[in-house]
Amino acid sequence: xxxxxxxxFKIKMVEPIRTTSLAERQRALGxxxxxxxxxxxxxVYIDLLTDSGTSAMSDRQWAAMMLGDEAYAGxxxxxxxxxxxxxxxxxxxxxxxxxxxxxxxxxxxILIKPGDIVPGNMYFTTTKAHQELAGGRFHDVIIxxxxxxxxEHPFKGNVDLDKLESLIRAAGASRIPYLSLELNVNMAGGxxxxxxxxxxxxxxxxxxxxxxxxxxxxxxxxxxxIKQRERGYADRSVASILLEICTHADGATISSKKDHxxxxxxxxxxxxxxxxxxxxxLGVLFEGLHTYGGLAGRDLExxxxxxxxxxxxxxxxxxIGQVExxxxxxxxxxxxxxxxxxxxxxxxxxxxxxxHVPQQQFPAxxxxxxxxxxxxxxxxxxxxxxxxxxxxxGENIMPRLELVRLAIPRRVYTQAHMDVTCESIASxxxxxxxxxxxxxxxxxxxxxxxxxxxEPLRDAGSLCIASRRPDGAASSNPS
Ligand SMILES: *Cc1c(COP(=O)(O)O)cnc(C)c1O
Numbered sequence: 001x002x003x004x005x006x007x008x009f010k011i012k013m014v015e016p017i018r019t020t021s022l023a024e025r026q027r028a029l030g031x032x033x034x035x036x037x038x039x040x041x042x043x044v045y046i047d048l049l050t051d052s053g054t055s056a057m058s059d060r061q062w063a064a065m066m067l068g069d070e071a072y073a074g075x076x077x078x079x080x081x082x083x084x085x086x087x088x089x090x091x092x093x094x095x096x097x098x099x100x101x102x103x104x105x106x107x108x109x110i111l112i113k114p115g116d117i118v119p120g121n122m123y124f125t126t127t128k129a130h131q132e133l134a135g136g137r138f139h140d141v142i143i144x145x146x147x148x149x150x151x152e153h154p155f156k157g158n159v160d161l162d163k164l165e166s167l168i169r170a171a172g173a174s175r176i177p178y179l180s181l182e183l184n185v186n187m188a189g190g191x192x193x194x195x196x197x198x199x200x201x202x203x204x205x206x207x208x209x210x211x212x213x214x215x216x217x218x219x220x221x222x223x224x225x226i227k228q229r230e231r232g233y234a235d236r237s238v239a240s241i242l243l244e245i246c247t248h249a250d251g252a253t254i255s256s257k258k259d260h261x262x263x264x265x266x267x268x269x270x271x272x273x274x275x276x277x278x279x280x281x282l283g284v285l286f287e288g289l290h291t292y293g294g295l296a297g298r299d300l301e302x303x304x305x306x307x308x309x310x311x312x313x314x315x316x317x318x319x320i321g322q323v324e325x326x327x328x329x330x331x332x333x334x335x336x337x338x339x340x341x342x343x344x345x346x347x348x349x350x351x352x353x354x355x356h357v358p359q360q361q362f363p364a365x366x367x368x369x370x371x372x373x374x375x376x377x378x379x380x381x382x383x384x385x386x387x388x389x390x391x392x393x394g395e396n397i398m399p400r401l402e403l404v405r406l407a408i409p410r411r412v413y414t415q416a417h418m419d420v421t422c423e424s425i426a427s428x429x430x431x432x433x434x435x436x437x438x439x440x441x442x443x444x445x446x447x448x449x450x451x452x453x454x455e456p457l458r459d460a461g462s463l464c465i466a467s468r469r470p471d472g473a474a475s476s477n478p479s
Pocket of ligand 1: 052099100101102124126127182186215217218254255256257258265266
């Protein structure tokens with residue numbers, strides 16, 4: 001008989017959350033310009049905006065916070081974190097940064113010259129923005145299956161080696177400073193790379209003297225999928241798979257706000273002595289001295305403990321297991337989601353959910369707004385708004401993936417929260433024809449999805465499901 005699993009922890013402290021009335025949510029959404037990023041968190045019931053910096057720390061991590069050595073230079077916590085990095089990632093140098101984008105900034109500034117091309121397996125917003133800020137141009141080399149939400153490919157994060165090789169041939173290796181290899185590719189739906197593909201991509205690059213830098217923000221989740229899905233890894237520990245992944249790269253940027261189970265932090269890791277020197281130099285300007293990188297000593301200590309917890313197989317089992325639970329429930333309700341289930345959340349395919357809303361009218365943004373209105377569950381758009389505009393033509397980019405992301409914070413919510421979320425989305429799905437698109441009325445120049453504002457295309461159009469419902473209930477109950 002198949003047996004259930006359960007979380008490898010019990011709850012010691014709770015944070016109350018508040019249900020809201022429909023009228024309150026309508027007011028809040030209007031004030032936020034229909035952008036879930038602009039909602040106040042106190043107006044949110046279940047917050048699935050992001051898994052970034054939203055993890056619950058363990059009692060050991062909180063205890064570690066008390067061991068903060070807040071010396072300006074050479075804090076003991078830096079050396080503890082360095083030990084954890086050596087042990088679990090294996091890279092030689094650690095340059096802490098305030099969060100992931102700090103590391104991306106340093107790496108891009110050091111390695112990219114104007115006119116360079118940086119291949120990557122699908123873009124990530126901040127990664128691409130920093131590559132462009134440094135004068136480079138991102139070039140997508142992910143396999144085609146990654147752009148197909150219905151493909152069941154087990155490693156949709158994989159690099160298409162033919163695409164990479166053609167790019168090297170066309171552009172010349174000298175114009176390609178490094179391959180930006182993201183693990184558990186966020187924008188593809190948290191989809192992993194196989195070890196075989198990581199190895200082959202790295203061999204191809206190194207043959208042409210092109211470096212390989214991992215976006216290892218979710219490398220530990222990727223290691224779990226390798227254990228689950230790749231031949232020869234079932235009996236290996238997540239920790240040993242992580243170490244093997246890292247042997248194929250020259251270094252990595254990491255946002256500690258994801259895998260590492262802390263609320264803030266990041267790092268640049270590298271085996272390259274020269275690059276490390278330069279990063280430490282630049283880091284003083286942009287982040288802080290190289291032994292704290294914009295973080296307090298206590299933050300460094302919490303990361304060191306968090307890494308050791310994150311590589312535990314039973315932690316990863318529960319983490320990914322909870323995401324799979326929500327995905328399976330949504331699938332059973334007939335909701336179109338990206339397949340197979342990814343690492344950090346469930347991604348609803350807004351094109352198939354709202355086939356009557358053209359992509360120019362931001363269906364994923366509209367659906368995220370509607371979900372909030374229905375139940376106070378906060379999700380995020382990952383589609384045309386996030387993709388931004390083409391740097392040359394200024395045209396809106398229309399990505400094939402038009403998704404709403406339900407990101408699951410680590411160790412934060414229970415199965416019942418997942419049930420409430422699923423029921424809300426299922427009830428919206430039943431009435432999806434009533435949902436209209438949005439018009440962008442305020443567009444920031446950079447990373448516009450964070451602060452853009454929208455208006456419904458028809459008067460109160462997107463409010464019409466809600467306006468039929470009695471006020472007062474936080475969560476819909478269609479039956
Ligand atoms: C979150 C994230 C980043 C950026 O990290 P921040 O800590 O938010 O600056 C970079 N890459 C990936 C894949 C991420 O998920």
